[in-house]
Amino acid sequence: MSDPVEPEAARVTRKGDLRAVQLPDMSHSTDLRAGLRELFLWVEAYAVESINWYTKEKVSKARWSRFLRLAAVLSIAGGTVSPVVAVGMGWAQESIWGYGLIGIGASFVAMDKVCGYSSAWMRYVSTAMALNRQLIRFQARWPRIEARVAANPVQAEFAEAVQELAAFVDDFALVVENETMVWVSEFQSHLVQLESGSVPSLPSQPSR
Secondary structure: OOOOOOOHHHHOOOOOOOOOOOOOOOOOOOOHHHHHHHHHHHHHHHHHHHHHHHHHHHHHHHHHHHHHHHHHHHHHHHHHHHHHHHHHOOOHHHHHHHHHHHHHHHHHHHHHHHHOHHHHHHHHHHHHHHHHHHHHHHHHHHHHHHHHHHHOOOHHHHHHHHHHHHHHHHHHHHHHHHHHHHHHHHHHHHHHHHHHOOOOOOOOOOOO
């Protein structure tokens, strides 16, 4: 069975990273209700793609966060226990290696902090949940808006429905913008810490 053909508006933001997108060409549409439906599908596709981006990106951040935190716990635990074991086994000179393990554990924590894996994971999860909540609420409201236009298909009703779409997009984009500004602030703070030497000078990459 072949897949159903999606409207052009629903495919606009299907591929790629979060980026600017173009409005669908509605110059061919003379039916207000059909044009309004096409605009809604475009807005819905934009929102779904944004949510999916956060949902997808959080997976790698979660994986790295868990790995680095687990490695840090094991290294520090090993560094704490190994001197006791070494002394107990009569290898007192080997107990110094415990400090090396503790240092490695601290480096794992610093790497997680500088690269922002744990913080990005938490940001992406909370942002995806907030965006999804906004989308579900708007999807629940939209049938009433369409019904209002259908009952009174005039330019004024159409303009008001378009304004509702614009308000949703603005609120939706504000959540993404706030998350991005938090990331920028966090990354700048980490750069300052690196320059001041307050954390080890490890290679850092933006979290997006």
